[in-house]
């Protein structure tokens with residue numbers, strides 16, 4: 144089959160690889176009809192490269208049809224149309240019973256003392272083959288799937304794997320009080336979807352980014368928007384002015400470890416590129432390697448006693464935090480990978496023909512799998528206004544369609 148493979152730092156290629164096989168009675172194989180590129184894939188493209196192996200298959204946002212099932216896959220059947228959550232979880236362990244699926248005790252990656260295994264997300268998360276491929280082996284398949292009806296296009300459902308539950312959890316964790324305000328830092332797919340969800344729930348949203356195209360997109364959607372670069376050190380003060388002098392009740396950080404505006408750590412991330420893996424790995428695991436500009440902005444901006452919901456991924460072990468501000472301001476902070484299936488029943492009623500969240504037109508680029516290297520590069524270099532790219536692994540067509 145054809146698959147998007149990691150070949151080195153900033154080197155992604157579509158290659159012929161062996162078809163996946165059932166390995167465990169709990170496995171299923173799906174034929175992938177749509178699969179997205181995610182902001183999280185870019186962390187592997189660069190800062191987390193030390194934990195990747197040449198030939199690893201990328202991707203964690205696939206959907207398709209069940210092609211084969213092992214004998215222990217519950218009620219999953221060949222021919223079912225399914226979206227696959229980005230995390231692999233069993234549904235039955237103690238953590239899964241608490242609906243903390245990203246902490247699943249059956250799939251936790253104990254070698255690194257990490258949470259549940261993830262598809263296509265480096266050795267740190269179990270080294271499982273990812274979903275940017277024509278076929279995918281799904282471990283713990285009896286639980287690790289979301290059944291969706293036949294009929295509507297893939298674009299209706301494909302974001303149930305990641306963007307929708309991640310954005311939904313970000314808004315839930317922000318716990319915005321009635322008639323309250325929510326600032327969202329980072330207007331990539333995750334932040335912009337969180338803005339759409341919050342505003343659908345009647346929450347006042349202040350949307351913030353540094354990227355001109357993301358800013359103009361958010362303006363076109365009717366959000367109150369701030370340009371973080373334009374306001375610089377005054378950003379928190381400007382947000383306070385907009386919210387009775389106190390600051391927003393909650394702030395979502397949908398930026399994460401590659402925040403723009405953190406030059407010192409940016410140099411460490413870049414430096415790690417040139418180190419052998421044996422040196423880069425301990426550096427990445429023990430040092431403060433995240434660019435923290437967005438999180439610092441969130442801490443400054445949120446009102447006293449307010450909540451910060453961190454959904455952007457961080458990876459450093461010793462990142463400096465302004466404890467005095469956080470303690471004095473009496474902040475609450477919630478974070479983590481999204482517990483995907485925790486939110487499916489809340490989201491599904493919004494994936495209707497009238498499409499209140501605009502999922503069917505959410506992708507900026509739709510193309511065949513073969514276009515992945517170009518799209519990764521464009522995404523990384525912020526060229527061509529790549530916002531969300533959706534790949535069709537069995538498509539015949541050869542050119543990227545941009546809406």
Ligand SMILES: NC(=O)c1ccc[n+]([C@@H]2O[C@H](COP(=O)([O-])OP(=O)(O)OC[C@H]3O[C@@H](n4cnc5c(N)ncnc54)[C@H](O)[C@@H]3O)[C@@H](O)[C@H]2O)c1
Pocket residue numbers: 181182183184186305306309328329330331332333334351352353354357371397398399400401402403404436437453454455456479480481
């Ligand atoms: N928690 C989860 O389960 C989960 C799931 C998916 C993605 N993520 C993470 O969420 C984050 C966002 O994902 P995405 O796909 O939207 O990524 P993205 O890279 O498309 O979006 C990030 C946005 O942040 C903006 N930005 C950079 N620095 C900023 C700053 N200092 N202030 C304000 N905005 C700034 C960028 O211009 C960009 O628009 C990533 O870290 C990704 O790994 C987390």
Ligand SMILES: [Zn+2]
Pocket residue numbers: 180181182183184203204229305306
């Ligand atoms: Zn993702």
Ligand SMILES: [Zn+2]
Pocket residue numbers: 232233234235236237238239246247248249250
């Ligand atoms: Zn479990």
